[in-house]
Amino acid sequence: MSSMPSSNLTIEAMKKIFAEGKRFDGRKLTELRDISITLDISNKAEGSAGVKIGKTEVLVGVKLGIGTPYPDSPDKGNLTVSGDLLPLASPRFEMGPPDFWGIELPRLVDRAVRESHMIELDKLVIEEGEKVWTVYIDIYPINDDGNLIDAATIGAIIALKNTMMPELDKDGKIDYEKKATKKFPLSKGISPISFSFFKLGNSVIMDPTREEEETCEARVTFGLSNWKDQYMINSCQKSGNTPFTKEEIGQIMDLLPKKFEEVNEKLKKFL
């Protein structure tokens, strides 16, 4: 995802300061930046939200369409997550077909949302086997200052929480004129959050700025949710050139529930 690799000076300086448990912006290694949420950033979407984590900003909209179910799930609605890494948001994004990062971002959000069963897809059937609702979650980074996956996942769940079901007219088409009053079917109490951990040298940090993200050597992202009074990892993906050790994974496992509670507390009033 990088346009220019970090200089050796930056890499050495960052390694050194991380080893002391500090960061350039004064945070501790696993300290998160402030999160702020704006609801309804676009009134044409069935649900939408803007998320800021520090200077990183992501807009997420939910649109509902009518489609045909997949042959292997005739009794379920469809979920499609897409993302577009707009060159508007970052010097490291370019026009053209999505590169790996443009493919990975929506796939990770998709898995965190889908595998947590937050959306009751079985309630999105209009005519079994024939006609179902398709849920489109569309993600647009507006300003890239690192940690886009976690920001996009938060945006997706908040947009979903605020999604209303449009009405159908007598021909079975969506009636955009009629005010939507029905809530979108969501499982009670489930809201997945994604946590990415980045590694440089022997240090593991959370919520990197873009500079930190570009300097780190590896990343592992976990989608975590609360399910039947326990924490559940719904998705995991490692990226990057260096391995994570068993000890590091152990520390991450201990940290996950704490960070889940911390972020959940911040998002509570939107969920």
Next chain:
Amino acid sequence: MTKEHKRPDGRKNSEMRPMSAKIGVVPNADGSAMFSFGNTIAIAAVYGPRQLHPQHMQDPARGILRVNYDLLSFSVSDRKKPGPSRRSQEISKVTEWALLPVVELKEFPNTVIDVQIYIIQADAGTRTAGINAASLALAHAGIPMKNLICSVAVGKQDKELIVDLTKEEEDFEEGEGATDFAIAKIANTNEYTLLQLDGKIQPEVVKEILNLADKACDEIYEFQKKTLKESISK
């Protein structure tokens, strides 16, 4: 978890499917290998180090590892449309990262090492079989490596932890359902180079899963070494 869980093929929870492997399955490649877990069969071929084109992609400090993974169209029940999909592009990339830490790319500036992995027959665990095949193929090509990479999936069926799931086991839907955790590691270390899962796994059982993967990877490592030794003694 007191009584032993019954698996459809009668395996113990910690038991992998029978492995088989063969070196040199693509004779004209610089290195190649087949690796299979039961009915899942992967082949991998290595080309390079060779000149990288276009030139602007070259790295004067080190070689580049480029991995391509895909399913043959007839390897799965519903025919897979030929050509790369988002799934195969993602698996290609995570496979690349899984292999990278052991490959001595610094020795080959400005070049590329291409690893091509194809699945001939799929019964779950295709990416892990592909990584094991690729690791063998890289060794067969004589690429300097710090170590071998071993890969296996550990899954959870409801609350039961099982090693190397078949498609049938992966499709299990009762209780907490089935979750497949694909893991790769540098042989005989505590260093994991692939971690990938979808489903439901409690953070506190991840350690147990890694321990099961360690045990399986020890066996895979011995098997990989044996396969490589036999291929040169012939």
